[in-house]
Amino acid sequence: MENQSKPVRIAALGMEQRTYSTLQLFFHGHCKDDYVLVEEKSADISIIDMDGFQAYRMLEEHKKHYPNQPSILISLSDSEALDAVYVRKPIQLEALSSALSRAKEKLQQPFTITTPPAQVSNSVLGIPPVLENIVHHAQHVTAPVGKRTSGSKQFNQYRYSADSLSDDAELELLNIKSTARFNPHNPIQTAKFQYQPQQTLQGYFQQAYFTALKTQKNVVLKGPWRPITILYKSKQLRVEKNYRHLYALSGMFFEKSEVSITILDKSIDCEPTLHETVLSVEPFLWKLSIRTSRGCVPTDTNFTAPIKLVRWPNFTRTIVTPHALRIAALWAKQPTSLIDTATYLAIPLQYVFLFYNAAFSLNYVASEASTKSHPVAQQPSAKRHKYRKILQDLLERLRNN
Amino acid sequence: MTNYKIIFTGPVGAGKTTAISSISDQSPVSTDKIATDMTRNVKKTTTVACDYGTVRLNGKDRLHLYGTPGQQRFDFMWDILTNGGIGLVLLLDNTRPDPFQDMEFFLGQFSDFINQTQIAIGITQMDLNSTPCLDDYYKHLHKLALTPPIFEVDARKRHDVTLLIKALLFSLDPGLAENHD
Numbered sequence: 083m084e085n086q087s088k089p090v091r092i093a094a095l096g097m098e099q100r101t102y103s104t105l106q107l108f109f110h111g112h113c114k115d116d117y118v119l120v121e122e123k124s125a126d127i128s129i130i131d132m133d134g135f136q137a138y139r140m141l142e143e144h145k146k147h148y149p150n151q152p153s154i155l156i157s158l159s160d161s162e163a164l165d166a167v168y169v170r171k172p173i174q175l176e177a178l179s180s181a182l183s184r185a186k187e188k189l190q191q192p193f194t195i196t197t198p199p200a201q202v203s204n205s206v207l208g209i210p211p212v213l214e215n216i217v218h219h220a221q222h223v224t225a226p227v228g229k230r231t232s233g234s235k236q237f238n239q240y241r242y243s244a245d246s247l248s249d250d251a252e253l254e255l256l257n258i259k260s261t262a263r264f265n266p267h268n269p270i271q272t273a274k275f276q277y278q279p280q281q282t283l284q285g286y287f288q289q290a291y292f293t294a295l296k297t298q299k300n301v302v303l304k305g306p307w308r309p310i311t312i313l314y315k316s317k318q319l320r321v322e323k324n325y326r327h328l329y330a331l332s333g334m335f336f337e338k339s340e341v342s343i344t345i346l347d348k349s350i351d352c353e354p355t356l357h358e359t360v361l362s363v364e365p366f367l368w369k370l371s372i373r374t375s376r377g378c379v380p381t382d383t384n385f386t387a388p389i390k391l392v393r394w395p396n397f398t399r400t401i402v403t404p405h406a407l408r409i410a411a412l413w414a415k416q417p418t419s420l421i422d423t424a425t426y427l428a429i430p431l432q433y434v435f436l437f438y439n440a441a442f443s444l445n446y447v448a449s450e451a452s453t454k455s456h457p458v459a460q461q462p463s464a465k466r467h468k469y470r471k472i473l474q475d476l477l478e479r480l481r482n483n
Numbered sequence: 484m485t486n487y488k489i490i491f492t493g494p495v496g497a498g499k500t501t502a503i504s505s506i507s508d509q510s511p512v513s514t515d516k517i518a519t520d521m522t523r524n525v526k527k528t529t530t531v532a533c534d535y536g537t538v539r540l541n542g543k544d545r546l547h548l549y550g551t552p553g554q555q556r557f558d559f560m561w562d563i564l565t566n567g568g569i570g571l572v573l574l575l576d577n578t579r580p581d582p583f584q585d586m587e588f589f590l591g592q593f594s595d596f597i598n599q600t601q602i603a604i605g606i607t608q609m610d611l612n613s614t615p616c617l618d619d620y621y622k623h624l625h626k627l628a629l630t631p632p633i634f635e636v637d638a639r640k641r642h643d644v645t646l647l648i649k650a651l652l653f654s655l656d657p658g659l660a661e662n663h664d
Binding site for chain 1: 634
C-alpha cells in the first residue's frame with residue numbers, strides 16, 4: 083500500500099531540454115506527481131529518446147547495466163526494438179500514459195533475468211563513461227542556466243539546450259526527417275511527411291493570431307500553459323518571461339476542450355506585468371512551427387503546385403533555415419513547386435519543406451491555383467545572372483567575414 | 484581589374500553611412516559635413532556628395548559601395564552613382580513621419596534601375612518605433628506588384644547588413660550556390 087503513494091522514479095535519457103521539460107510538466111500536472119524525474123541510477127523506469135545522437139549505443143549501454151529496468155522508447159519512426167514499450171512522436175498524452183502504465187506493470191512483474199553481481203556493483207558504485215554522460219545531461223537540464231560543466235565531446239552531444247545553441251546547431255538537433263526516399267506520387271510516402279498542426283500549440287496559436295488580425299482586437303490564448311496575449315496592432319505577444327518552455331510543448335496534442343481563445347475588448351489594458359515580456363509573433367511562431375513539424379508539411383500540401391512568396395520573412399530576426407534565402411528569392415521571382423525547388427536549387431527537399439512549413443504558418447507563402455508543375459529551369463526569370471561569378475565571390479566574402 | 488557597384492539609398496538619417504561602414508573593408512570615404520539645413524534636427528552631420536566603401540573580392544575584382552546623399556536636392560548625383568550598379572539597397576527610417584512616402588519616393592526615383600536589377604529594403608530604428616510593421620510595408624509594395632526582401636535592420640550590425648545584401652544577391656540570382664545560408 084505504501085508503494086502506491088510513492089512516485090515512480092523515471093529517468094529521461096538522451097533528451098532535449100524541451101522534451102525533458104514537457105515530461106516534467108506532464109508528470110506534475112496530468113499525472114499529479116505520480117511520476118518524478120530522477121537520475122538513471124536511481125530510476126525505476128527509463129524513457130529514452132531514440133532519435134538522438136548515438137541513441138542505439140546509449141540504449142545498448144543502458145540495457146547492459148540496467149537489464150531489468152522497463153524502458154519506454156520514444157521515436158519518430160515505427161520500429162520496435164528490444165523488450166520495450168514504444169511511443170511514437172509527436173507524443174500524445176494518452177499514448178504516454180498508456181506506455182507508463184504498461185511499464186509499471188512490467189516493473190511489478192518478477193524479474194526473469196538475474197543481473198550478475200559485478201554489474202550491480204558497477205552501476206551502484208561507479209557509472210560507466212557512456213552513462214556518466216547521460217547522467218550529466220539529466221543534471222544539466224534540471225540545473226539553472228549558467229551552471230554547466232565542461233566535458234568531453236561525447237558529453238556535449240547529450241547536454242544540448244535550446245537556449246544556448248546557435249540557430250545552426252539547433253537545426254541539427256531537431257532531427258529533421260530525411261527526404262532521401264521521398265516520392266511525391268506515393269500517397270503512403272507523402273503522408274509520412276505531412277502533419278496536422280491544428281491540435282498542437284502551433285495550431286491554436288495560429289488560430290488565435292489570425293483571429294486577432296481579422297477582428298483587429300487583442301486575443302488571449304489559454305490552455306495548459308500560462309495565458310498568451312496576442313497584440314494585433316504591433317503583431318506581438320505578451321507572455322511570461324520564462325516563455326521558452328512553450329517550445330517544449332510543440333510535440334504534444336491538446337484537446338480542443340483544454341484550449342480557449344478569447345477576443346478582448348479594446349478597453350482592456352494589455353501592458354505586460356513584471357513577470358511578463360513582449361515578443362514579436364513572427365520569430366515565435368516561426369520557431370514553434372519548425373519544432374512542431376520537424377521537417378514535415380501540413381496535410382493537404384500539394385507537392386507539385388507552384389508556390390509563390392507573399393512576403394519575405396524578417397530574416398534578421400528569425401531563424402534562417404538552410405537555403406532559406408535562396409528558396410525565398412526563387413519563389414519571389416518565380417512560383418515554383420516544392421519538388422521543382424529542390425531540383426532547381428540542387429538542395430535536399432527537407433530544407434524546402436522546412437522553409438515552406440514555417441512560412442506557411444505565417445501565411446508568407448501561397449499555393450498557385452494551377453496544379454501544373456512548372457519546370458523552372460526553362461523559365462527565363464530564373465536564368466543565370468551575367469555576373470554570377472562576381473555575385474558568388476561576394477557571397478563567399480560575406481560568409482567568411 | 485573590374486569594378487562593380489552596390490548602391491545604398493534612403494532618406495536622411497536612415498543609416499546609409501553606418502551600413503556601408505559596417506561591411507566595408509576599410510574606413511569608408513565620407514563626405515559628411517555639419518548639417519545646416521533641416522537635417523540638423525535629425526543628426527549633426529550629413530552626407531553631401533556620397534559615401535564610399537569597398538569590399539575586395541577574389542583576384543583583382545572589387546565591389547564598390549556607394550551611399551547616395553539623402554537630401555533630394557542632390558538627386559542629380561543619383562543617376563551618376565547608379566550607372567553600372569548591380570543592385571540597390573534602400574534603407575528607411577521607421578521613426579520618420581511618413582516612411583511609406585519615403586519608400587514610394589525612392590522607388591519612383593530609382594524605378595529604372597530597380598527594373599534592370601533588384602532591390603532589398605532595410606527598415607531601421609524599429610527598436611524605437613515598432614509601427615508601421617513590415618506587413619504594412621508589404622501592403623504598400625503589393626500595390627506596385629513588388630515582393631522585395633524587407634528586413635528589420637540595425638545598420639550598426641554587420642550581421643543585419645550582410646543578410647540584407649545576401650538577400651539582394653539571391654534576388655539577382657537564386658541559383659547562386661551556398662552551402663548554408
